[in-house]
Amino acid sequence: MTDARHDTAPLAFLKGHGTENDFVIVPDPDGLLDLSPADVTRLCDRRAGIGGDGLLRVVRSACHPEAAALADRAEWFMDYRNSDGSIAEMCGNGVRVFARYLQRTGLTDAGDLSVATRAGVRDVHIAKDADDGTPGDITVRMGRATLPEGVVTVTVGDRSWPALHVDMGNPHAVAFVDTLDHAGDLLRAPAVAPADAYPAGTNVEFVVDRGPRHVALRVHERGSGETRSCGTGACAVMVAAARRDGADPAVTGRPVTYTVDVPGGRLVITETADGQIEMTGPAVIVAEGVIDPAWRGGPSADPGA
DSSP states (O other): OGGGTTOOSOEEEEEEEETTEEEEEEEOTTOOOOOOHHHHHHHHOTTTSSOOSEEEEEEEGGGSTTTGGGTTTOSEEEEEEETTSOBOSOOHHHHHHHHHHHHHTTSSOSEEEEEEETTEEEEEEEOOOOTTOOOOOEEEEEEEOBOOSSOEEEEETTEEEEEEEEESSSEEEEEEOSOGGGGTTOSSOOEEESGGGOTTOOEEEEEEEEETTEEEEEEEETTTEEESOOHHHHHHHHHHHHHHTTOOHHHHSSOEEEEEEETTEEEEEEEOTTSEEEEEEOOEEEEEEEEOHHHHTSOOOOTTO
């Protein structure tokens, strides 16, 4: 898009969400578009653009230099960008929406497929539609969580909490709090210490208990601010809650499942005996259309105006 601002061809897009974590979807199967950070920011702008927490560019793995080595395992690469234009390794809700797009356009059917991401290949299962036509939930094998050593502290205002550092292919700091109101307005990233624990920044989750193996969260996503849902964050929260509760499938040999409520809905997260994390939830395509060539060629919004 950067080098094609004067192109008169409309740019196709779709809009989708997974538990209200929403995305602009840009089909680019042959990898011909050059989307700059400014382009992504304009498209994700909720007032002057399409609006979204991030952008999903749909590219054949063989056509993208970061995914070509994965083409024999996954035909499609999810080139994910945060709403501020920055590149992210992975987005769990985004993978479900990405898979729904492939199903909607006939590029895959209900059943199993694999999606390449910057955090590696993710295996996906699309459940069949219900008898009433309700789209089936989508399950993503999110890989294994790692728990880097070291004590992490999250601070909002004059309150601080110990947090668990959980890596799901992208970084998370998970803090258990008495009430989700303690997270504040999340307009700015919460302070996390020590800074060198997250050299590229981190996602921060605030968690409360709702019942046995049932928790709720609010999240500040790195590069996007507070979002209605975060798939990798829900997985990180599940792992943190399970370890707090003394549940570790690698030790017991039994899977453990938690229900995780997010502001935009509900996800079900399971950690299997081999350490794989599986996330199940909905994914919806809500609109599709084309972006006006005149808008594409117009000046970028001045963030300081």
